[in-house]
Amino acid sequence: MDIRKAKFIKGIVDGNEYLEEDKLQIAFIGRSNVGKSSLINSLTKQKDLARTSSFPGRTQQINVFLINDSHYFMDLPGYGFTRLPGKEHRQLIDLINSYLFESPYQQKKVVLIIDANVGLTENDVVMLRSLEEQRKDIVIVANKIDKIKKSDYTKQLKKIQAAVGDHKLIFYSSEKRIGAKDLLNEF
Numbered sequence: 001m002d003i004r005k006a007k008f009i010k011g012i013v014d015g016n017e018y019l020e021e022d023k024l025q026i027a028f029i030g031r032s033n034v035g036k037s038s039l040i041n042s043l044t045k046q047k048d049l050a051r052t053s054s055f056p057g058r059t060q061q062i063n064v065f066l067i068n069d070s071h072y073f074m075d076l077p078g079y080g081f082t083r084l085p086g087k088e089h090r091q092l093i094d095l096i097n098s099y100l101f102e103s104p105y106q107q108k109k110v111v112l113i114i115d116a117n118v119g120l121t122e123n124d125v126v127m128l129r130s131l132e133e134q135r136k137d138i139v140i141v142a143n144k145i146d147k148i149k150k151s152d153y154t155k156q157l158k159k160i161q162a163a164v165g166d167h168k169l170i171f172y173s174s175e176k177r178i179g180a181k182d183l184l185n186e187f
Helices: 036-044 086-102 122-133 153-164 180-184
Strands: 006-012 024-030 062-067 071-075 109-115 138-143 168-171
Touching: 024 036, 024 086, 036 062, 036 071, 036 109, 036 138, 036 180, 086 122, 109 122, 122 138, 138 153, 153 168
Parallel strands: 024 071, 024 109, 109 138, 138 168
Antiparallel strands: 006 062, 062 071
């Protein structure tokens, strides 16, 4: 995919509120602060398209971006640690599950983003298994590869590859756009 045009459409805060148009949807999911919004900004070459923050749990809705008038990028809230109270955190999890597993939409692709420094966490494995059970078309992105210490680089990448098994894995840097072409070719 060659992204020529990208714009924010709306934020979805209710599991029953979905898009009416019949456009292909690509969902971006991952733990809080793994770089989902930064990755979308990197792919679209628009620094401020998706709002980013160092505050875990900043994205509290599903942010919808129209890409080339033909696709939606769906920036989902992060799962795992947030600084949100329990009830609000639970609502975010319900929103994620409602969209991914209960809505009438079939995502063309689900991009599961992990932190390359950390590798797959228990929460990532739970999400991956849930996506597999629902037979979602998954690509795993190991983001922030530019943050791995050089002495640990090869070992860490091999560890991640072993953990994801046969899934398509793309090593990525939102800052340097490493892996952008490979990821865009998945769409």
